Amino acid sequence: MIADLRxxxxxxxxxxxxxxxxxxxxxxxxxxxDPSVAxxxxxxxxxxxxxxxxxxxxxxxxxxxxxxxxTQPMEEIICDKNSHIQIYEGGGIAYNSLISSKLIDGDxxxxxxxxxxxxxxxxxxxxxxxxxxxLENTMNxxxxxxxxxxxxxxxxxxxxxxxxxxxxxxxxxxxxxxVTNDSPKEYGRLFKTxxxxxxxxxxxxxxxxxxxxxxxxxxxxxxRKVMGGGMRQAGLIASAGTYALDHHVERLxxxxxxxxxxxxxxxxxxxxxxxYPVETNIVIFKVKNSAEMVKTLAEKGxxxxxxxxxxxxxVTHLDFTDDMLEHTLQAIHSI
Ligand SMILES: *Cc1c(COP(=O)(O)O)cnc(C)c1O
Numbered sequence: 001m002i003a004d005l006r007x008x009x010x011x012x013x014x015x016x017x018x019x020x021x022x023x024x025x026x027x028x029x030x031x032x033x034d035p036s037v038a039x040x041x042x043x044x045x046x047x048x049x050x051x052x053x054x055x056x057x058x059x060x061x062x063x064x065x066x067x068x069x070x071t072q073p074m075e076e077i078i079c080d081k082n083s084h085i086q087i088y089e090g091g092g093i094a095y096n097s098l099i100s101s102k103l104i105d106g107d108x109x110x111x112x113x114x115x116x117x118x119x120x121x122x123x124x125x126x127x128x129x130x131x132x133x134x135l136e137n138t139m140n141x142x143x144x145x146x147x148x149x150x151x152x153x154x155x156x157x158x159x160x161x162x163x164x165x166x167x168x169x170x171x172x173x174x175x176x177x178x179v180t181n182d183s184p185k186e187y188g189r190l191f192k193t194x195x196x197x198x199x200x201x202x203x204x205x206x207x208x209x210x211x212x213x214x215x216x217x218x219x220x221x222x223x224r225k226v227m228g229g230g231m232r233q234a235g236l237i238a239s240a241g242t243y244a245l246d247h248h249v250e251r252l253x254x255x256x257x258x259x260x261x262x263x264x265x266x267x268x269x270x271x272x273x274x275x276y277p278v279e280t281n282i283v284i285f286k287v288k289n290s291a292e293m294v295k296t297l298a299e300k301g302x303x304x305x306x307x308x309x310x311x312x313x314x315v316t317h318l319d320f321t322d323d324m325l326e327h328t329l330q331a332i333h334s335i
Contacts, residue, residue: 001301001323001324001327002301002302002303003301003302003303003320003324003325003327003328003331004303004319004320005283005302005303005304005314005315005316005320005328006303006304006305006315007200007305007315007317008172008200008201008255008281008315008316008317008318009199009200010317010319011203011205011317011318011319012205012319013203013204013205013240014203014318016243016247017203017204017240017243017244017247020239020240020242020243021236021237021239021240021243023239024036024235024236024238024239025235026233026234026235026236027233027235028232028233029055029230029231029232029233029234029235030225030230030231030232034233034234034235034238035235036234036235036236036238036239036242037055037234037235037238039238039239039242040053040055040209040238040239040241040242040245041053041054041055041209041238043242043245044196044209044211044245045211047184047185047245048184048185048187048188048194048211049184049185049188049189050188050194050211050212050213051212051213051214051215052211052212052215052217052220053209053210053211053212054209054210054217054220054221054224055207055208055209055231055234055238055241056207056208056209056210056224056229057206057207057208057229057231058199058206058207058208059084059169059171059195059196059197059199059200059208060088060089060090060092061208061224061227061229062195062196062197062208062209062210063084063085063089063092063134063167063169063195064085064089064092064093064096064097064227065210065220065223065224065227065229066167066193066194066195066210066212067085067093067096067097067099067132067134067167068096068097068223069193069212069215069219069220069223070131070132070165070167070192070193071097071099071131071132071165072099072131073097073098073099074098074099074128074129075099075100075128075129075130075131075132076099076100076101076102076121076127076128076129076130076131076132077093077097077099077100077101077102077131077132077133077134078101078102078104078111078116078119078120078130078132078133078134078164079101079102079103079104079111079133079134079135079136080103080104080105080106080109080110080111080135080136080139080141081103081104081105081106082106082109082139082141082142083109083134083136083141083169084136084140084141084169084171085134085136085169086101086103087141096227099128099131100128102119102121102130104116104119106139106142107142108139108141108142108143108145108276108277109136109139109140109141109142109145110135110139110142110145110147110151111135111155112151112154112155113151113154113155113157113158116133116155116158116159117158117162120162120164130162130164131164131165132164132165132166132167133155133158133159133164133165133166133167134166134167134168134169135147135152135155135166135167135168135169136168136169136170136171137152137168137169137170137172137173137176138172138173138175138176138279138280138282140171140172140282141307142276143276143277143278143279143282143283143284144172144175144259144278144279144280144281144282144283144315145276145277145279145280146175146176146179146180146279146280147176149180149182149186152190153190156190156191165192165193166190166191166192167191167192167193167194167195168187168191168193168194168195169195170187170194170195170196170197171195171196171197171200171208172197172200172201172280172281173187173194173196174196174201174202174249174252175201175252175255175256175280175281176280177249178249178250178252178253178256179256179279179280188211188213191211191213192212192213192214192215193210193211193212193213193215194210194211194212195208195209195210195211196208196209196211198240198241198244198245200317201248201252201255201281201317201318202241202244202245202248202249202252203244203248203317203318203319204237204240204241204243204244205237205240206237206240207237207238207240207241209241248318251318252280252281255280255281255316255317255318255320256279256280256281256316258316258320258322258325259278259280259281259282259283259314259315259316260278261325261329262278262283262314262316262325262328262329262332263275263278263283263285265329265332265333266283266285266332269332269333269335271287271288271293271335272285272286272287273285273286273287273288273310274286281315281316281317282313282314282315283313283314283315283316284307284311284312284313284314285311285312286310286311286312287310287311287312288310289309289310290306290307290308290309290310290311290312291306291309293312294306294312296335297312297331297335300331300334300335301327301331302327302328302331314328
């Protein structure tokens with residue numbers, strides 16, 4: 001048996017999801033004629049109480065469009081130094097938006113209102129104009145850490161006070177929501193733009209949604225087009241997102257339970273030197289040599305990845321079953 005814990009992106013559509021996809025009504029979405037894309041966009045916008053949404057091929061694209069929509073060249077974004085938008089999007093912030101980044105040293109990737117306020121540049125022509133703040137929830141590099149809603153409210157208040165926009169990389173936002181029971185509509189009120197991935201824990205094969213408030217739809221659609229994200233019969237894949245929202249949200253709790261069980265076994269293991277708190281579906285632990293540990297685990301039929309020279313990451317997901325959990329626990333005990 002192989003347990004693949006490299007990422008929650010490795011899931012395949014379930015037979016029921018595939019069935020739903022096959023029956024979806026489709027059309028040319030570049031002409032705005034795909035009813036299944038429109039349905040997904042409306043469903044998400046309504047859920048978050050936001051004005052509108054666009055369906056895109058990837059979370060990188062939804063983040064990049066969100067940032068581009070809210071900035072002009074020479075301005076600056078404030079975010080954690082380990083944000084996905086900063087370290088895993090190929091330099092896209094600078095390339096697409098022609099802006100600089102003010103990087104904050106957050107706690108497991110989570111920044112505070114105080115840090116945000118201190119990072120805002122003064123009105124000085126030497127310095128770029130601070131324009132946007134971006135948060136990531138859950139925070140990948142922080143081990144799937146969840147933001148405290150009270151802190152988000154404070155950050156939003158700082159943004160309001162200084163006329164900064166607030167963007168959320170919510171690639172795994174639903175993982176946070178099923179734990180905290182925070183309201184999607186409150187997220188919709190606090191953020192100007194929100195990116196949500198359907199292809200992570202939700203288990204759709206492709207796709208992300210960018211939600212937005214107070215921005216003409218045509219501006220978002222134009223940016224998507226120029227980035228090559230205008231898709232034709234995209235309802236084939238958007239319908240998988242709709243299916244996932246209806247069937248794969250509550251079950252994220254199963255992924256979280258399995259992640260905690262992995263964490264409990266790892267805590268007891270002699271080879272583990274330290275661990276991040278496990279709040280959702282991501283488990284990060286510290287060893288002497290992560291490359292060697294990944295190799296050892298692979299030989300025992302457990303796939304995971306290095307997250308630094310001394311950190312290993314495991315991510316639970318829809319295709320990681322209780323049998324695979326048992327298999328992984330045995331592999332951990334045997335080391
Ligand atoms: C996966 C992910 C994204 C988007 O990635 P794509 O592979 O482009 O869909 C954005 N932010 C975070 C935190 C992610 O984990």
